Amino acid sequence: MSDANSLPLLGSGEKGLRIHDLVKAPANTPWAKAKQQSWDASEPATVYTTPEVLADGTPCSAVTVILRTKGCHWWWSSGCTFCGYFNDTRDDVTNEDLHAQWAAAKEKFDGFKDQGMVKVYTSGSLLEDREIPVEFQETVLRDCAELGKELIVESRCEQLTEEKLAWATSINSTFTVAIGLEAYDDEVLRFHVNKGFTTKSWDRAVANLKKFNLRIKTYLMFKPPFMSEADALDHCVSWIESVAEHSDEISVNPMNIQRGTVIDRLHRHNEYRPPWLWSLVDMIQRAHPIIHPDNGINGDPDQVSRLIVHPTAGGKIRGSHNCGSCDAEVVAAIERYAVSGSLLEFDGLECSCREVWEAEVNLERRLPVPLGLSKPRRGSVIQRLRSP
Numbered sequence: 001m002s003d004a005n006s007l008p009l010l011g012s013g014e015k016g017l018r019i020h021d022l023v024k025a026p027a028n029t030p031w032a033k034a035k036q037q038s039w040d041a042s043e044p045a046t047v048y049t050t051p052e053v054l055a056d057g058t059p060c061s062a063v064t065v066i067l068r069t070k071g072c073h074w075w076w077s078s079g080c081t082f083c084g085y086f087n088d089t090r091d092d093v094t095n096e097d098l099h100a101q102w103a104a105a106k107e108k109f110d111g112f113k114d115q116g117m118v119k120v121y122t123s124g125s126l127l128e129d130r131e132i133p134v135e136f137q138e139t140v141l142r143d144c145a146e147l148g149k150e151l152i153v154e155s156r157c158e159q160l161t162e163e164k165l166a167w168a169t170s171i172n173s174t175f176t177v178a179i180g181l182e183a184y185d186d187e188v189l190r191f192h193v194n195k196g197f198t199t200k201s202w203d204r205a206v207a208n209l210k211k212f213n214l215r216i217k218t219y220l221m222f223k224p225p226f227m228s229e230a231d232a233l234d235h236c237v238s239w240i241e242s243v244a245e246h247s248d249e250i251s252v253n254p255m256n257i258q259r260g261t262v263i264d265r266l267h268r269h270n271e272y273r274p275p276w277l278w279s280l281v282d283m284i285q286r287a288h289p290i291i292h293p294d295n296g297i298n299g300d301p302d303q304v305s306r307l308i309v310h311p312t313a314g315g316k317i318r319g320s321h322n323c324g325s326c327d328a329e330v331v332a333a334i335e336r337y338a339v340s341g342s343l344l345e346f347d348g349l350e351c352s353c354r355e356v357w358e359a360e361v362n363l364e365r366r367l368p369v370p371l372g373l374s375k376p377r378r379g380s381v382i383q384r385l386r387s388p
């Protein structure tokens with residue numbers, strides 16, 4: 001009997017096929033290629049300012065410079081399940097292009113004269129030599145040191161070696177490194193996020209950053225793929241607890257669906273609902289005693305870390321959302337908490353959809369199914385009930 005199935009469950013004695021080789025990388029689809037070639041490599045992807053607070057708590061204006069780069073080296077070989085950064089990259093960006101983008105960003109905001117903080121994001125790691133020419137890394141570090149601006153860069157863990165940090169701090173002695181840890185849990189990192197590093201590598205990176213007195217910002221992901229709402233909520237609180245002592249800031253990113261990613265596929269098939277805004281409120285209320293053991297607010301002496309939650313695309317179907325009518329109010333309260341650190345921001349928030357959310361989370365705790373039971377807000381309820 002011939003075996004027509006090329007992927008038998010128990011294997012055929014041959015070396016196994018990797019799913020990674022069977023799925024077409026979204027970055028190589030015609031629409032993604034066309035989009036990449038449409039970018040002007042000498043212009044940054046975006047430059048904008050936002051209100052921020054400096055390390056010492058002083059309010060300031062911060063400029064965020066998102067550069068058009070070759071993207072993340074982990075994405076070239078595999079990539080995280082939710083990352084849509086490849087949408088913003090071009091694989092032929094040169095050192096000269098990056099310098100031109102940086103000059104354009106500085107020109108747009110008058111040499112950053114009104115900004116106390118500069119965030120430089122590269123859709124990958126600034127300190128990774130395969131992604132960013134060393135000369136350009138040096139320009140960013142040196143310029144910000146000379147201009148006296150607080151610098152924030154993003155990085156994966158493996159770049160943050162003693163050797164690299166010794167070099168970087170010889171140019172700029174005080175900057176913040178933001179690491180997309182996503183989850184302090186090796187199983188989640190491997191099977192839900194496909195992060196390509198472990199909690200141990202984060203521990204090592206943090207120890208090195210501390211050696212050089214650099215500030216640490218940790219990104220956590222709220223509700224990675226293949227996780228129920230209830231699990232997301234419980235896990236995120238425990239991850240915050242694990243990283244708080246070692247992070248100057250914790251930024252929780254509630255999942256938002258970016259085009260062409262694994263999570264995008266799940267979402268299209270109605271197998272994933274982005275987090276409820278009520279879950280974020282509940283998560284903050286449960287995490288607050290970890291951040292402020294004496295129930296203080298931001299700036300108080302009991303502050304262990306700073307907890308920031310910014311629901312990107314909040315209220316939209318592709319971002320964290322509730323029923324549609326209370327979303328704006330709940331998003332605003334969450335954003336106010338990131339600034340004040342006061343639970344009073346949530347006083348008086350009410351909507352009938354809170355009961356629906358509560359029922360879903362309670363059901364998921366009693367009936368733990370891997371993809372969860374949350375119903376998407378999309379489409380008609382009747383159609384959903386009729387579908388098999």
Ligand code: SF4
Pocket residue numbers: 072073074075079080083084085123124156180195
């Ligand atoms: S490490 Fe960061 S930039 Fe790279 S694929 Fe993952 S989320 Fe995207």
Ligand SMILES: [Zn+2]
Pocket residue numbers: 322323324325326327351352353354
């Ligand atoms: Zn509502």
